[in-house]
Amino acid sequence: MTPQDRELVARLCAERAGLKVDPDKVYLLENRLGPVARREGFGSVHEFICAVRDRDEERLIWAAVEAMSPSESAFFREPQTFDWIVGEVLPELARRREGGALRLWAAACGTGQEVYSLAMALEEAAPAGVTLEVFASDLCERRLEKAQGGIYSQFEVQRGLSARRLVRHFEGLEDGFALSPRVRQMVRWRRVNLLEDLTRLGRFDLVLCRNLMGYLQEEARARVLANLANVLSPDGWLVLGAGETAPRLSGTAERPGFYRRQALARAAA
């Protein structure tokens, strides 16, 4: 890749998805874009980026941007978060919605480990008296395809997933492990760019969007947080990574990473 190629990718990532991509990280860029270039039939990443530049085709541009979006994923990251969601937050919301439905959304779900962790925890101990609707989205079409398949390698199922949950929720394949249809069917999928207006998706009682903010440009981070806040139900929760903050929402000292609308937090105080 030439320095111009790298600059172009960084600019496209910033413009289209608000992603912070350092053009000096040659290895990362080559590593992420190499498989895309091969898949698209190019002899090198440089040839692929030339095509992105010359053809100005949306499909190719997005193939490059999606490949650079964050991909790190593991089951039950910061496991306490799931205990709080299933043991405290959802039962409280369920009491308020008795007989109704709770809508949960894992935004930026990557290859599915985050949303399936939630789905497994819910399958084990769902709050009573409500219907649960679980949605998941990501910017990257290919990651969504993998996520929907629910098939993980031996390496992937050993990161954060307990052996008890492995034997309870997975079936062994010749090469990997398949999540049970029971858990897979709990989740509905959609490609979503969090920079766009999200109100068409409806309101959510809980939005999980963990460990994405650090990959976003400052302006994009503020926009994504505002967009997510817009789709929270009045008493809903936005859950970020424990080290991430949402300055215009109210956090709770007892549950780091959990945020809700300020008016409600003030009323409760």
Next chain:
Amino acid sequence: MVKELAGVKLCLVVDDSRVVRKVERRILEDLGFEVAEAADGVEALAWVRTAMPDVVLLDWHMPTMSGLEFLRRLRKEPGGATPRVVFCSVESDLDRIREALDEGADEYIMKPFDGDIVASKLALAGVL
């Protein structure tokens, strides 16, 4: 005697492969454990009768006594209910993993593994 080091947890590594024991030792020492080694179940039983470890990293298929047989006997030893037992085996059949858990294993690592997997499993077993 190693357990006398205040705050340092003792891990007994049981595997008939010297190479695997060496790799596991390096990972565990990086994680702050004191490490003891045994090459099979019989040797491991002798070890736990001398000093009961906090955690056992246990291979399944070994000569003279399998990991599963060692686990059954360990749980009958005085103080043998206490150590967390994490299997570390090439066995990846879910029925066998279920069997290990039913016999009292706390966690299960499928080989090959790396330091992240060992750390993740030890955390799930409550010893990290």
